Amino acid sequence: MNIGDKVRMLRAKEQGIVTRFLPGNQVEIEIEDGFRIPVLRSEIVVVSPMEATRFKPEPIVDPKKPAKPEIVGHVGFYLAFVPLSERGSVKELEVFLVNNTDWDLPFTIGEEREARYTGLHSEVLKARSFTRLGQRYSLSTFENWPTFLIQAIWHRRGAMTLRPPLVKRIKCRAQTFQSHSGPVPVVNQPGHLYQLDVEDTVREEPAKPKAEKPVNATALRESLMGMTDKTQPTPVERPSAxxxxxxxxxxxxxxxxxxxxxxxxxxxxxxxxxxxxxxxxxxxxxxxxxxxxxxxxxxxxxxxxxxxxxxxxxxxxxxxxxxxxxxxxxxx
Missing domain, CATH: 3.30.1370.110 (Ribosomal Protein S8; Chain: A, domain 1)
Structure with missing residues (x-):
């Protein structure tokens, strides 16, 4: 058995290509979709070129059996603020847009300040990816942060159910900003994130004018400084083994x-x-x-x-x- 040999498992249907040898009498094989798994040598057998060409099984199609449904990740579009630490302190946060779905998202993002709109960025955000916008916002001016307006169109190749365009306004509030702390998907860093494709983010949209408590920028900065000193920004429920x-x-x-x-x-x-x-x-x-x-x-x-x-x-x-x-x- 050599690297590059085509092998199949004795107790499963998978076939793959040997990519490297591992300790413990194991080999690593690359199977369909390009991912690799470790397997014991005793659990696989080399497929000869003659066998692969002459005895390739024909697919069996059962017309009465319904087609397997396509598995698509439909939700997971986020606006995220990732702290930038400088000598152990947090003074600014950087803005990300994260697409943790299986859809492509042509989008625009801008700022609304009173009656004025300023465009910040636009591009096509591919599935399971993120973009760093380059915008940074200071904690010392938190009370003056704008309302963020995000507009996006859902796109996938092929036939599918049409999804309406997404239009979402996010206004960060000092009273709830810390409650949005958590690991940022795809980016894999701690931060503050707002999910854009669910209805519960409406709480952060501009509401009727009401008296708000003054923002204590120092207290907010100290809470964020404490977050960067920990591996996890908020307690995470540990699942069962x-x-x-x-x-x-x-x-x-x-x-x-x-x-x-x-x-x-x-x-x-x-x-x-x-x-x-x-x-x-x-x-x-x-x-x-x-x-x-x-x-x-x-x-x-x-x-x-x-x-x-x-x-x-x-x-x-x-x-x-x-x-x-x-x-x-x-x-x-």
Whole structure:
């Protein structure tokens, strides 16, 4: 067996290419979607060129079986403020726009100050990416920060349900700014973030004029300075070492008429939340129980794990306990 050989697993359907040899009589193979997994040498066999060409199985199409639903991340568009520390203190925050969805987002962002609008930036923000706007805002002038106006259009290639354009106004309030602290997705830094594609951010939009308490810039600065001295800005709920993603566990009261695609999204949202919390709380590893089924959920979990920069590797977990129905994730 050499690097570059095509191999297949003895107890699973995956095939891949040997990319390197690992300690402990293991090899690393690259399977579909470009991600790599460690496998024992005793669990794989080399596929000969003749076998690959002459005995390639033809795909079996069952016309009565419905097509597998496409798994798409629909939510996760954020405006984020990341502190810039200088000699242990925080004086300014830098502005990011983060797209943690599977959609491309042509967007514009600008400032509103009374009746005046100033454009700041525009571009196409690709799926699972972020952009640093270059704008910085000082804590000493927090009470004079503008209202941020973000406009975006949802775009994906191919046929799909049309989504209405997004228009969101965000006005940061001193009374609630600290409550928006947390890890910023994709950027992987602590900061203050406002989710733009959910309705609860409406609390930060301009409301009817009312008397507000004076902003204590010193107190706000000190609270942010304390945040940079910690690995986690706010307490993060530490998930269980084993997370069951079976839909019966996630929806114990019933499915409520949801479609298969809806149920898959619920499972993926539970996976993303528990993985992010495991990373943020400093766990070494976490196991997701996804079952065997038709492999749609397992394959999507593996695809996302293969792209996550905080994942060292992942593998089938305790086959004698879970069979091939669980994946163990080792966190960096």
């Amino acid at each position: 084993e997370v069951d993603l079976h839909i019966e566990k996630l929806l114990p009261t019933g499915f409520g008429g949801r479609t298969s695609a809806d149920l898959l999204q619920i499972q993926l949202q539970a996976f993303e939340k528990n993985l992010e919390n495991a990373i943020a709380s400093g766990m070494d590893d976490i196991t997701f129980i996804h079952g065997v089924g038709n492999g749609v959920l397992r394959n999507e979990l593996h695809r996302r794990l293969g792209k996550n920069p905080n994942v060292a590797y992942f593998e089938d977990a305790q086959k004698e306990k879970f069979g091939y129905g669980a994946t163990k994730v080792k966190i960096k």
